[in-house]
Amino acid sequence: MKIKVGVIFGGESVEHEVSVISAMQAMNKLDRDKYDVIPIYITKDRESYTGEMLKDIEVYQDLSLIKKYGKNVVLYGTGDSFVLQKKSFPRSIVTDIDIIFPVVHGTNVEDGGLQGYLQTVGVPFVGSDVYASVVGQDKVFMKDVWKQAKLPMTDYVWFYDVDYKQDNEEVLKKVEKLSYPVIVKPATTGSSVGIAVCGNREELVDAIDDAIQYDKKILIEEVVENLKEVNVAVMGNYERQKVSEIEEVLSANRFLTYADKYIGDGKGKLKGAKVPMKGSSKGMASANRKLPADLPDKMRKEVEEVAVEAFKALGSSGNARIDFLINEETNKVYINEINSIPGSLAFYLWEAKGVDFSSVLDEMINIGVKNYKKRVSKTHSFETNILQGFAAHGGVKGLKGMKGKLQ
Numbered sequence: 156m157k158i159k160v161g162v163i164f165g166g167e168s169v170e171h172e173v174s175v176i177s178a179m180q181a182m183n184k185l186d187r188d189k190y191d192v193i194p195i196y197i198t199k200d201r202e203s204y205t206g207e208m209l210k211d212i213e214v215y216q217d218l219s220l221i222k223k224y225g226k227n228v229v230l231y232g233t234g235d236s237f238v239l240q241k242k243s244f245p246r247s248i249v250t251d252i253d254i255i256f257p258v259v260h261g262t263n264v265e266d267g268g269l270q271g272y273l274q275t276v277g278v279p280f281v282g283s284d285v286y287a288s289v290v291g292q293d294k295v296f297m298k299d300v301w302k303q304a305k306l307p308m309t310d311y312v313w314f315y316d317v318d319y320k321q322d323n324e325e326v327l328k329k330v331e332k333l334s335y336p337v338i339v340k341p342a343t344t345g346s347s348v349g350i351a352v353c354g355n356r357e358e359l360v361d362a363i364d365d366a367i368q369y370d371k372k373i374l375i376e377e378v379v380e381n382l383k384e385v386n387v388a389v390m391g392n393y394e395r396q397k398v399s400e401i402e403e404v405l406s407a408n409r410f411l412t413y414a415d416k417y418i419g420d421g422k423g424k425l426k427g428a429k430v431p432m433k434g435s436s437k438g439m440a441s442a443n444r445k446l447p448a449d450l451p452d453k454m455r456k457e458v459e460e461v462a463v464e465a466f467k468a469l470g471s472s473g474n475a476r477i478d479f480l481i482n483e484e485t486n487k488v489y490i491n492e493i494n495s496i497p498g499s500l501a502f503y504l505w506e507a508k509g510v511d512f513s514s515v516l517d518e519m520i521n522i523g524v525k526n527y528k529k530r531v532s533k534t535h536s537f538e539t540n541i542l543q544g545f546a547a548h549g550g551v552k553g554l555k556g557m558k559g560k561l562q
Contacts, residue, residue, distance in 0.1 A: 341370030
């Protein structure tokens with residue numbers, strides 16, 4: 156019997172379209188002899204739809220078609236099974252689900268929100284749990300955890316948008332304790348959205364004003380000069396980990412931009428978004444890169460070891476990509492960030508090590524199943540009810556006294 160895999164993608168995120176691209180790639184590579192693939196698309200207004208049409212990327216050029224022809228559903232648990240049920244009357248069950256595979260990027264979906272919902276429902280799912288997802292999405296939390304683990308990082312500061320609006324001069328003084336140039340980042344976005352490199356205060360102010368449009372928390376770091384940027388994927392959970400091939404990303408910019416990652420030479424854009432359609436984008440697989448990266452053996456080993464330490468420190472699970480910055484003049488390696496659900500699921504990094512995309516997806520699902528079995532083996536609630544006998548101890552009388560206060 157085939158395993159029913161619900162692939163969730165989209166969501167209320169600035170990386171919505173990027174998620175669609177990654178999900179199309181994954182659904183096309185899931186082994187149909189092993190899996191029944193059920194697409195679950197979350198719209199930008201947080202409604203969930205399913206239907207075979209959602210496996211065709213052409214559909215996403217006119218989102219009104221999805222609402223017209225797709226089935227508006229909700230996921231819930233019933234006994235020992237999990238189902239998608241139509242929201243409209245009659246509320247019939249569309250299909251049951253064995254495991255959920257989130258292929259989502261950015262706030263509201265990759266940041267623990269979706270994972271919390273899945274964990275509350277009780278359904279098995281692929282990837283990191285709530286805690287690792289939250290910390291993996293928030294660059295400030297992430298760096299604070301890695302700082303405690305004594306991993307090599309550039310100097311950084313952070314602040315809330317309200318602090319900047321109330322006293323921007325004080326915040327700017329705090330930032331300028333770092334050395335220019337600095338890089339400004341919204342703390343919880345991905346795909347290089349809202350990021351800018353600044354060489355002076357005027358550029359810094361403009362960059363902060365832009366970043367505040369995307370996030371309430373802003374991170375600012377010192378820029379690594381003589382930069383070589385390399386990435387590696389880590390597969391596993393807190394018990395076991397293995398690393399992919401290492402890539403060097405190539406860009407004419409000071410950092411790998413949204414356009415570098417997803418647009419390339421593609422034509423035909425989604426309305427209101429810089430994402431190529433009609434098969435012109437291969438997601439992160441289309442970015443310019445050198446694979447494998449040209450690194451001496453000692454540095455390669457350092458990148459691999461730090462990546463595994465970082466993965467374990469956050470309690471990550473599944474298949475994450477970890478990005479590094481290297482100063483080629485000093486040969487100093489700095490860990491930059493983790494992508495809990497990387498663009499294109501970083502399949503190209505595994506293919507370079509002889510592992511095809513379908514096998515990557517298989518392993519991610521297997522890890523998800525193992526994590527679920529471990530989770531349900533732990534005690535999360537007690538069968539005893541401490542509220543029994545509550546009335547005998549004046550509990551009901553106390554509640555009656557609260558009646559007027561609660562109305």
